Amino acid sequence: MLKSLLRAALVAAALASALPALAQKSFVRDDLASEGVRLEEKLKGEAGGTAAGRPAAQLRREAETLMGRSNHRGAASLYTAAITLEPRNPANWVGFAKATKAITPKDWSERYELQERATTAAYVAYQRATTRPEEAQALALLGDIYAMREIWRPALNAYAESLKLAEDAPLRKIYEDLREKRGFRITNYKVDSDAASPRACFNFSEPLAQGRVDFTPYVAVSGAANAAITTENAQLCVDGLRHGERYAFVLRQGLPSSVGESLLKSADYEVYVRDRSPQVRFTGRNYVLPRTGQEGIPVVSVNTPSVEVSIYRIGDRNLLPTVRSEEFLAQIGRNAAEKIADEKGLKIWSGT
Numbered sequence: 001m002l003k004s005l006l007r008a009a010l011v012a013a014a015l016a017s018a019l020p021a022l023a024q025k026s027f028v029r030d031d032l033a034s035e036g037v038r039l040e041e042k043l044k045g046e047a048g049g050t051a052a053g054r055p056a057a058q059l060r061r062e063a064e065t066l067m068g069r070s071n072h073r074g075a076a077s078l079y080t081a082a083i084t085l086e087p088r089n090p091a092n093w094v095g096f097a098k099a100t101k102a103i104t105p106k107d108w109s110e111r112y113e114l115q116e117r118a119t120t121a122a123y124v125a126y127q128r129a130t131t132r133p134e135e136a137q138a139l140a141l142l143g144d145i146y147a148m149r150e151i152w153r154p155a156l157n158a159y160a161e162s163l164k165l166a167e168d169a170p171l172r173k174i175y176e177d178l179r180e181k182r183g184f185r186i187t188n189y190k191v192d193s194d195a196a197s198p199r200a201c202f203n204f205s206e207p208l209a210q211g212r213v214d215f216t217p218y219v220a221v222s223g224a225a226n227a228a229i230t231t232e233n234a235q236l237c238v239d240g241l242r243h244g245e246r247y248a249f250v251l252r253q254g255l256p257s258s259v260g261e262s263l264l265k266s267a268d269y270e271v272y273v274r275d276r277s278p279q280v281r282f283t284g285r286n287y288v289l290p291r292t293g294q295e296g297i298p299v300v301s302v303n304t305p306s307v308e309v310s311i312y313r314i315g316d317r318n319l320l321p322t323v324r325s326e327e328f329l330a331q332i333g334r335n336a337a338e339k340i341a342d343e344k345g346l347k348i349w350s351g352t
Contacts (some may be wrong), residue, residue, distance in 0.1 A: 025127065026275075027139060027161040029154075032123040039120045040087055043080045050081035056092060059085070063095055067102070075099040090134050093125035094141060101145055118145050131211035135320075136166035143175075146251035153206070153259065154199040179266035186251060193243065193274045200271050201237040202251060208236060218255040219261075247271045278304045282331075306352050314347030 051059060079096035086092055101118040105111035122145055126138035139162035141288050146155035159175040162168075180184035189202045208215075215236060221227045224247055228239045235262075241247060246269055255263040283298045301307060314322055322328055322344060327336050340346070 008337065026042065027126065029123060033119055033127065035116070035120040036124040036127065037116060039124070040083070044084050047081045047084040050077055051085060054081075056082040056086040056089065060095060063099065065351075067095075067099060070102075070170065072099050072102040072104075072346055077104065086336075088128055089129040090125040090130075090138060093121045093128060094138060096286075097121035097125060097141055101148065113224045115145070115149055119149070120315045132165045136162045136168070140168070140171055141167070147178065152178070157174060157259075175211065179261070180248075180264060184259055184263065186263070186267055189269060189271075191241075191271055191273055194276050196277075197239065198243055198273045199237050199239040200241060200247070200269075201235050202249075202269075204257065206261075207258040208235045209258050211255060215255065218252045220250040220252065241273050243273055243275050245273050247273070247306070276302050278302065280304050280307050308350075308352050310341070310350040311348055312340050313348050316343045318344040320323040 039209055055061075059078045059082040063075040063082070065080065066072075066075040067153060076096060076099035079092055079099055082089075082092040092217050097118045100121065101115050103114055119142065122138055122142035126135055126142065129135040129138055134158065139158045143155045143158035146152075147160060156175070156179055159171065159178070163172060163175060185205050186203050187203050189200060191200050192198055213231075215229050215231060217230050219236070219238065221238055222239070223245060224240055224242075230237050230239060236251075241251060249268070251263065251269075253263055255265045257263075278301075280301045283300055293301060299307065299330045330336075332340070
């Protein structure tokens, strides 16, 4: 018995050593992997008797012929049959993805379904690929489909991974052009001039690098000796500015992101921090002038030389409904002020 078990273990070890090692895929999309399982099942049901006894290789050749004649639906049908016969062959999935991508949809609903199928099929082709060139081809196709759908970040990631597997000059140019237009970049900036301590904030297309990252070497500010740099998600802000001053900002090449890309080129900005906008407000929720204690309602103004004031007294008859209303002790807006003036109150003073 012991000899039999030992012999079985040796045979299993020999078989295991003879099997090729499966390399871990570097590009992983769990959502597409799940969709791939569902798509394969659907295609098995759609194939029907399309194969008609023909082998998968013949079906692929016939599908390529139909592709050359722009019969993309017919080609997709033949590739569907080929997938049913040889689901592990990445060439069948690549052909199906290309054919499906090229079909002119009948309506928006079919367009969405075809795009989803092409995307999933390209990823399945990558999963089933056994060589680096096959993987690179499938990822390049996946990038093309994402770019067609204007889903830029996955397109860039697929292109980049394809180029890591196999350098391709035309694909490299497509990737670099797309990265410059749609990759990690500065999208806009704004100046928070109305804050007591103004700051300039730069917005990026994607989140900045997380963790303990020092962004100081990537930001130069002329005219602000005590500038402080803070980041949050996809925004970088420079604090410590002053109203009425001009500043020169340089965001340097190499500024890191959380998507594996850095700023491609330095960007210069001339920024003017204007004075705060004129504004006037009461403090807190002051509503009633008491008979004793507090003698007035504080008014806070910013860059405002004068204020027009009207004071209304709400009589005893209207006082109880006013106290019970939702507006009591809240900030008085224009509509509420007009209602007090027209219905509830009696003007006792106005002036500047």
